[in-house]
Amino acid sequence: MENLFFLIPALPILGFIALALFGRRMSAGAIRTMGVGSIGFSLLCALASAGQFLNAFQAGRPWVQTxxxxxxxxxxxxxxxxxxxSLSLIMALVVVxxxxxxxxxxAWYMDGDEEYGRFFAWMNLFTGAMLTLVLAGDILLLYLGWEGVGLCSYLLIGFWYKEPANARAAIKAFIVTRVGDTAFLIGLFLIALKTGTLDIAQASTSIGAMKASxxxxxxxxxxxxGAVGKSAQLPLQTWLPDAMAGPTPVSALIHAATMVTAGVYLIARMNAFFVLSPVAMEAVAAIGALTLFxxxxxxxxxxxxxxxxxYSTMSQxxxxxxxxxxxxxxxxxxxxxxxAFFKALLFMSAGVIIKAMHEEHDIFKIRKKLLSGTAFPVPPIAFWSFLTGGAALAAxxxxxxxxxxKDMIISGAWTSGHVWVWALALAGSFLTGLYTFRVFFTVFAGTGQSVYSFGGKRNLLVLIPLAVLSVFSVVAGYIKSNIIPFLGMVLPAVAPVKGEPFIVYIAPMLLPLIGIALAWLLYSPRAKATALKAWAEAAPLSGFFLRGWDFDRLYDFLIIRPYKFAGRLIQTDPVDLIYSLIAVISGLFHFVLGTSQTGKIRLYAALIGIGTAIIITWAVLF
Amino acid sequence: MTTSFYLAAAVALASTLMVITRARIIHALLYFIISLFSVSIMFFAAGAPFAAALEVIIYAGAIMVLFLFIIMILNLGAEAAAQERQWLTPGIWLGPSMLALILIADLAFLISRGGGYANGLYAVTVQPKDVGIALYGPYLLGVELASLLLLAGLIGALHLARRNVPEEGEDGTGIN
Amino acid sequence: MAPVSIDNGLMVAWALFVLGFIGVLVRRDLVFVLMSIEVMLNAAGLAFILAGAKWGKPDGQVMFIFILATAAAEVALGLGLVLRFHHKFKTLDTDAASKMRG
Known part of the structure; x- marks a missing residue:
């Protein structure tokens, strides 16, 4: 497989090409086979590569294929x-x-959509671009995948483009991430300029010599x-909530496997640059802590x-x-x-619920519909999946x-001495438990369960992904002791600067439980703390938080309005006035000379005569 | 000689005046031939017999015949004459005549200032031989150019007179 | 008798030229216009001949011959155009061809 792992990104891209070219003429079944099959074969390739790579792992040698x-x-x-x-292998495996x-x-969710083929073409391209990004050994190729991911996110968020709001959300996602991409591109140019290479390994080596600068x-x-833009962190996070305009599988793909994790991967991949710069590391930690809170x-x-x-993705x-x-x-x-496992699981189960509720997104209305029985019944699998995913999200x-x-990260924050970062992470940990189960209890508590029929064999198309991801959301934690040293092969390790007392060790485990308990008190049908709940809902700041701390308004005020104002100022192109003046003068001459062109020969002759008379008179007199 | 010169000049002016005032082309043409003849006499009086001969042969003989052909081909009759007479109102004459007066005044003024001329013509006859030597000596290039001009005129006239040239214009391609 | 004054001769040439020019301006019939142009050319020729005679040189006559050639070419083309003009506009009024305005 060592020479064939290029198939991992190549197969989805081939799938995209085939679907893009022939998707209109293919039947829904063929599109489904092609779209899912290309990723399936890519997965097989990834698994085979992983098997061989692990066998030869003792050598610790990365596979490079030019x-x-x-x-x-x-x-x-x-x-x-x-x-x-090991880094790109884990990443690629999870992504694919x-x-x-x-x-x-x-295949189930989009069934019956009139543009089934287009959807799978872009989904394939999305995955292919992300795999290119992950497996790239060269920064420029990484950037190609990076931009491919950005393009696909735009295309897929605006998939139902006939709704203007969706198109706006797509454009917003594209433009906001573009701000970050520009920074990334400048960084890329700097690397090429200063190190003379764009190969990641070589650039990482040669940057070490420039440590002092x-x-x-x-x-x-x-x-x-760049990472901040792609991963929806402060201050470029505003696009992510609006990106929900896309179909739910797209949200799952953006949040779990592709797009937003690209920023994390970029920083991990370019760790040589960050390790040399304590300032950048502090910035990363601060941005992460603030965003999560x-x-x-x-x-x-x-x-x-x-x-x-x-928002939970942003936080995670x-x-x-x-x-x-x-x-x-x-x-x-x-x-x-x-x-990746539990967020995909959450989105997919939420998709099942939303579809059952006739595209109802509001949790209170969903509950009302569930209670009144006016909606389709929710399948048990959605309930259990949401519970599993929610539990994993709440840690x-x-x-x-x-x-x-998550506990590893929080304890890492403590042992490295970042106390206030650690405190924010703990607060976030508590809030995660609270908000996850607020939604869970609001939707499900006391509604009972009923059976939902998907009809036909496509039942499996929902059942299998949800079941598999539910299992992985639970068991993935148990391979911690294997995977950390494996990743440690390429990622630097930082020695702890201080010990971990028992309270620090136990706090991240207790706080989610407290959050969940509080959620039960506030939002269960037999809620005791209704007064507190009412206060929270009516708090003057609730609208402010609902709108994501009003960053949209801030940017509107700081950037969009001045820009529009400047746009209005130069709308009439003041500089062009000079050139318009030339045009006006030319037009004037045209008018004068054009009027003299009467087509009457005798007038022309008379004019010649007058001219001659004037010239001769002038010559004679002066 | 002097008398004949002035006499011819008087005839030339009178006949030319008739040329531009006639309503019928054929009349104008006849007056024009008279005018050419009188100019020819003036040439002769000024000591240029070769030019006088050319004036009669080429101008009066050849070019005027061309006009005659055109008049015959177009068969311009009483109708056109009536139309032209209608157009020739005194108002029409006024402007150009004023213009002409200005030009004449200019000339008179110029001449009154002397202009550095000696006041008479030499009574020397320039022989055709001298003209020929000058033509094929210092003016050789001019002769070549004149021949090219005539060739161009020949080809142009041939093209314009062709009957089977597709008529342009209605669809906006030609003279319109 | 006094020799012919060059001033008087040139005066005659100018008078002829001006008559031709007036003809061009006044007449609307294309053939008349052409004929008036011939008058003007002829007047110019007269001026050249007189000037040549003034100095007793052949150059004036050479110039007259060139004018003659020009006049011949001009008449050949002009009359050809007259034919086309008449064919197209069914008249010889020069103002009929004033459609080509700027």
Whole structure:
């Protein structure tokens, strides 16, 4: 497999090409087979590669495959090369595995949509671009995948483009991430300029020699800018909640497998630059901590089930950034993995519920419909999946995978000495339990369960992904002791600066439980603390938190309005006035000369005569 | 000689005046031939017999015949004459005549200032031989150019007179 | 008798030229216009001949010959155009061809 792992990104891209070219003429069944099959074969390739890679693992040697030389100019040669090491292997495995399950689920979810083929074409391209990003051995190829992911997110968020709001959300996602992409691109240019190579390994080696200069910090900050945009962290996080406009499988794909985790991967991949710059590391940790807290508070006030999940993703990515920033590299990537499982699970079960409720997103209305029985009954699998995913998100200790990874990050924050970051992470941990189970109790508590029929054999298309991901959401935590050293092969380890007292060890396990208990008190049918709940709902700041701390308004005020104002100022193109003046003068001459063109020969002759008379008179007199 | 010159000049002016005032082309043409003849006499009086001969042969003989052909081909009759007479109102004459007066005044003024001329013509006859030597000596290039001009005129006239040239214009391609 | 004054001769040439020019301006019949142009050319020729005679040189006559050639070419083309013009507009009024305005 060592020479064939390029098939992992190649197969989805081939699937995209086939669907894009022939999708209109294919039957729904063929599209389904093609769309899901390409990812399925890619998954098989990834598994085979992983098997062989692990067998030869003792050597600790990454697989590098140079496909062809992209271009070579004096001072810079860029090749299309893929690299498989423990980091990209884990990442690619998770991406392709979760993508495969989401594709299977999409086959059911999108069934009957008039643009079934287009949907699968873009989903395949999305996955292919993400796998290119992950497996790239060259920063430029990574950037290609990076932009491919951005493009696909735009296409898929605006998939139902006939609704103007969806198109707006797509454009917003595209433009906001573009701000970060620009920073990334400048960083890329700097790397090429200063190190003379874009190969990740070589660039990482040569940057070590420039430790003393400010260059690593500058590049790391620029890369961080890119990561922040893609991963929806402060201050470029505003696009993510609106990205819920896309179909639910797209949300699952963006949040679990592709897109938002790209930023985490970028920082992990370029760790050589960040390790050299304590400032950048602190920035990463601070951004992560602030984002996780802000997003958790916002999630607490959402009434739209998908927006709640969106803020929770933001919050969880914040944990990953925090982990990267405090030096818990492996823990962050581990959290990425567990998060991919449970977040995909949550989105897919939420999708089942939403579809059953006729596209109803509001949790209170969903509850009302469930109680009144006007909706389709919710299938037990959705209930159990949402419970499992929610428990993992809330990091219920010992049982769920989320607890293992998140606790590692939090303890990493403590042992590396970032106390206030640690405090924010703990607060977020408490809030996560609260907001997750607020939604869960609001929707399900006391509604009973009934059986939901999917009709026909496509039942399995929902059942299998949800069941598999439920299992993984639980068991993924148990391979912690295997996966951390494995990731440690490529990611740096940071020695703890202080010990971990028992209270610090136990706090991240207790706080989610407290959060869940509080959620039960506030939102269960037999809620005791109704007064507190009423206060929270009516709090003057609830609208502020609901709108995600009003960052949209802030940007509207700071950027969009001045920009529009400037636009209005130069709408009439003041500089063009000079050129318009030339046009006006020319027009005037045209008018004068054109009027003289009467077509009457005798007039012309008379004019010649007058001219002659004038010239001669002038010559005679002067 | 002097008398004949002034006499011819008087005839030339009178006949030319008749040319531009006639309503019928054929009348104008006849007056024009008279005018050419009188100019020819003036040439002769000024000591240019070769030019006088050319004036009669080429101008009066050839070019005027061309006009005659055109008049015959177009068969311009009483109708056109009536139309032209209608157009020739005194108002029409006024402007150009004023213009002409200005030009004449200019000339008179110029001449009154002397202009550095000696006041008479030499009574020397320039022989055709001298003209020929000058033509094929210093003016050779001019002769070549004149021949090219005539060739162009020949080809142009041939093209314009062709009957089977598709009529342009209605669809906006030609003279319109 | 006094020799012919060059001033008087040039005066005659100018008078002829001006008559031709007036003809061009006044007449609307295309053939008349052409004929008036011939008058003007002829007047120019007269001026050249007189000037040549003034100095007793052949150059004036050479110029007259060139004018003659020009006049011949001009008449050949002009009359060809007259034919086309009449064919197209069914008249010889020059103002009929004023459609080509700027």
């Amino acid at each position: 496909l062809w030389q992209w271009f070579a100019v004096p001072g810079l040669a860029v090749s299309v090369s893929l690299k498989l090491d 595995f979760v993508s495969f399950l989401i594709h299977v689920y999409s 400010g260059l690593p910090t500058l590049i790391a900050m620029l890369l961080l800018g 802000l997003a958790a508070v916002s999630a607490l006030f959402q009434t739209d089930i998908k927006r709640m999940l969106a 990515i914040g944990y990953m950034f925090l982990g990267l920033g405090v030096g818990a590299w492996s823990a962050s990537l581990f959290h990425f993995m567990t998060h 219920l200790p010992f049982i769920t995978s989320g607890a293992y990874s």
